[in-house]
Amino acid sequence: MQRRVAVTGLGIVNPFDDSEAPGSDGANDFFRRIAEGQSALSLYTTEDIPRAISIPAVRCAAFRPEVRLGKALSGMMERFAQLGVAAAFDAWKDAGFSRGSEQAPYPASEAGVAWGTALGGLMAFERGYRDFWQHGKERVAPMSVVLGMNNAAAGHISIQLGLGNSALTYSVACASAASAIGEAFRHIRRGSAKLMLAGGSDATLAYAVVRAWEALKVLAPGDETSAPQACKPFHPDRAGLVLGEGAAALVLEDWDHAVARGARIYAEIAGYGANADHVHLVRPDQNGQVAAMNMALGEAGLSPTEVGYVNAHGTATREGDPIEIAALREVFGAHAKQVAVSATKSAHGHLMGATGAVEALLTVLALYHDTLPPTANLNEVDASCAGVAHVRDTALRGSRVRAALSNSFAFGGSNAVLAFKTTRQ
Known part of the structure; x- marks a missing residue:
């Protein structure tokens, strides 16, 4: 029997949010602002070597990982994982669950993670290259491997929330998070799990990444004034995409179990x-x-x-x-x-x-x-x-x-x- 699948929790690291307070209504606030036509795009500039960056981009500038995650935990993560775990925690809470609760909502074997990322912890390796070739260091940071691995976000989410069914990572460029959500849906639909926390995160503004996209000539131009309107899908004057960083997470549950526990159901993923x-x-x-x-x-x-x-x-x-x-x-x-x-x-x-x-x-x-x-x-x-x-x-x-x-x-x-x-x- 194929099971119905409910969406019962939503979480996002909101680029509009000035407070980034734990437990804030990030998802609904984000939706309201998008529905109002507000833009999260702005000019991103850095003084960098060998050449400064100045492009329209989206940054979660107010995101403070040590506040959202705690200093010890956030220190074990690269930015893409920090963003992802914060979004996952918010989705978990939005679904009505508590972290560290003695009474888990599901047995660990029935709840898992499916996460998407295109770039993973690339910034950790970029820092390593800079340490070698730019700063003349002889060693990279000892945590570089665990910071840089693509499955870091899924691993941390699994550990922190006690999700033992699976900790899957999908990396298929721009379809990574959608693939993770779709595969999580199939996991529940066929009865392999009762709950899956699915989503994706990326931190795209590493120096080498920006330069690589520039080389493809698909980035939209813009200055301080025009940056918020730089991305124009379907418009005659469209000139390319705008890079950004962020994360979002959805809690997916077996429909019957979600109904039985009285969960708020946002929608059915079908x-x-x-x-x-x-x-x-x-x-x-x-x-x-x-x-x-x-x-x-x-x-x-x-x-x-x-x-x-x-x-x-x-x-x-x-x-x-x-x-x-x-x-x-x-x-x-x-x-x-x-x-x-x-x-x-x-x-x-x-x-x-x-x-x-x-x-x-x-x-x-x-x-x-x-x-x-x-x-x-x-x-x-x-x-x-x-x-x-x-x-x-x-x-x-x-x-x-x-x-x-x-x-x-x-x-x-x-x-x-x-x-x-x-x-x-």
Whole structure:
């Protein structure tokens, strides 16, 4: 028997939050600000060697790991893991669970972790290179291996919350977190676990990472004034993506167990589609995207006409945006003109491996609050991106959407699509 899966907890390290107080209502505050069209983008500048960085970016500048996690624990982590564990702790609390409780919500063998990251603890290794070649040191920091390993976030979450079923890490570029959530969903659906804490985190602003993305010529330009509007998915003037850092987490539970314990259920995760384009390493492929969306719809038992909203991958690149819209038109056919579409990266940036979790969280809250967030800065739609019901600048409230998709399409040809259903009657 295939089990239904409930979303019962949400957590995020909120780039808007000035307090970063433990237990703050980060997820709902983040959603409110995105729905209002606020931008988390700003100009990020560093005085660095050999050349200073100055780009539009998203930073969790107020995040203080020693406050959120404690000095001893945060000192054992690189930034991507600090961000991820903080988001996981908030999701855990939001689901109604307590850390360190003698009465665990589930036996350890029935609860696990699935986490996504594209870059992992790369900053630890970058510091090591600088120590060798720039500062002339003969040794790197002794904790570099455990700080830098990609599964550090999943490992810490598993240990801190007593989740012994699994501690899985997925690294498939921009589809990492969406893949982690989808695989966690499948874990519960087939009865291998009753609870999975799933999500993703990345810290993308390492010097070498920024320079590498610059070399691809896909970063949006901007200065102090224009940086908040630098990311313009589907707009004729779109000029590229905006890098960011962050983390988001979702608690997924067996539906019957969630209901039995009286949990608040934000939404049902009902389907997951994942495949590989097997066409090109960096060029998106319409056929692969179509297949992944159809797979998610099929597993969810949804017809295209039942879907009212899609949180698009929408990175604001010249090539990628029209291909995704063409894929949506193919999947939804005549219904495409009634499907509301927004690309929230316009406001929160591209968080690489964490993005799928952030966008899944926003999609869940869009259903829960009956409010569809806008694509910021979209006052004009490029002709190549027409054919769907773009949510421009202003959120759609009272939309009564029953089902939604969240798309994540990655370099390497990996596609991951999550399908959610509302619990609203």
